[in-house]
Amino acid sequence: MKEKLEELRQRALSELATREGKEALNEWRVQFLGKKGELTAILRGMGQLSPEERPVIGQFVNEVRSQLEEAFAEKENLVKKEERERKLREQAVDVTLPGRKLPFGHExxxxxxxxxxEDIFIGLGFEIAEGPVVELDYYNFEALNLPKNHPARDMQDTFYxxxxxxxxxHTSPVQVRTMEKKKGDVPLRIVCPGRVFRRDDDDATHSHEFTQLEGLVVDRNIRMSDLKGILLAFxxxxxxxxxxxxxRPSYFPFTEPSAEVDLSCGSCGGSGCRVCKHTGWIEILGAGMVHPRVLEMAGYDPEIYRGFAFGMGIERIAMMKYGVDDIRQFYVNDVRFIHQFKTWS
Known part of the structure; x- marks a missing residue:
């Protein structure tokens, strides 16, 4: 039996030297050291030995097993090291190469x-106010001097x-809610930017969803000239x-008197051109003095307090500022269109 063990040791060590890779090593371990391996098979013959031979052969078996396990561990460590070095070579990164620049987004x-x-109006002493997009009919119409069945409601085709x-x-409900919250406190100076919705046909100048910025000032001794001064500064x-x-004189149910506000044409300097339809002026917003009924419903005494309000479409302002001729361009998310504004300051 000793000769069999010696022959097994020499053959196992010889084969181990030729094995490469984790899978080949595992096969060697199963073949020689596994529960059904060759070394276990030899040990099954220990029962046929005499009592005097068993301790000697048993000690020799332990030596062979220990030597094979140590040789396997060394080989396994070597294979792991080679595998690690191979991965490092394959996945090597040249840290001296210049980095790849990632594109930066913009507003x-x-x-x-x-x-x-907002920055302009904050500089003029206004605060930013916000309110719900899904609104009550009372705040959207009735509190703004537009009772049920008022014909002026037809001016704003509504999603109910x-x-x-x-x-x-419109964002006017935010004005009413803010006045109610202030409970007669003055001065009140707010602007209300936000999304609004109307059942307009989508075309180059209209959209069923758009954004507005409205402003409100309430205080003692407010005059129309104050309104004009603020809008001129803006x-x-x-x-x-x-x-x-x-x-220009106009009509809005929640202001009296009311006015349409025109801006001098930047293309022709006011002399008249195709952009301004040869008038020298471009309409940009509506405004007026807050109707006494609106002040009264919000908790302000119209005999003591007066105010002015204005509202403008933000898309229209952006179209004029950046020379955009189709409102739909703001919403289709065409990267080619949006990328143009990266260089604007």
Whole structure:
């Protein structure tokens, strides 16, 4: 039996030297050291030995097993080291190469316009106010001097959820909610940017969803000239110091008197061209003095307090500032269109 063990040891060590890779090593371990391996098979013959031979052969078996296990462990470590080195070679990174520049994003032109408008009005002493997009009919219409069945409601074709809940058609409800919250405190100076919804046909200048920025000032001794001064300051900061504005009489249910506000054309300097339809002026917003009924419903005494309000479409401001001729470009997310604004300051 000793000769068999010696022959097994020499053969196992010889084969181990030729094995490469984890799978080949595992096969060798199963063949020689496994429960059904060759060494175990030889040990089954121990019962045929005499009592005097068993301790001697048993000690020799332990020596052979220990030698084979040590040789296997060394070979396994060597294979693992070679595998690690191979992966390092294959996955090597040249750290001296210049890095790849990642493209930086930038603000959407509408968001950039909103931020610029907010900054201008904050500089003029206004605060930013926000409110719900899904609104009550009361705040969207009734509190703004537009009771049920008022014909002026037809001016704003509305998405209704129920008879009393709708998608707001303007951000004016935020003004009413803020006045109610302030409970007669003055001065009140807010601008309300946000999304609004109307059942308009989608074309180059209209969209069923768009954004507005509305402003409100309430205080003692507020005059129409204050409104014009604020809007003139906004126009000059937004479009250039050479711009002028004019007010034309108009009608809005929640202001009296009301006015349409025009901006002098930047393309022709006011002399008349195709852009301004040869008038020298471009309409940009609506405004007026807050109707006494609106003040009263919000908790302000119209005999003591007066105010002015204005509202403008942010898309229209962005279209004029950046020379965009189709409102739908702001919403189709065409990267070619949006990328143009990366270089605008």
């Amino acid at each position: 959407h032109p509408l968001m950039r316009t909103i931020r610029e408008m 959820v129920t008879d009393e809940i709708l998608l707001r058609t 126009a000059k900061q937004m479009f250039g110091q050479d711009r002028e504005i004019r007010l």
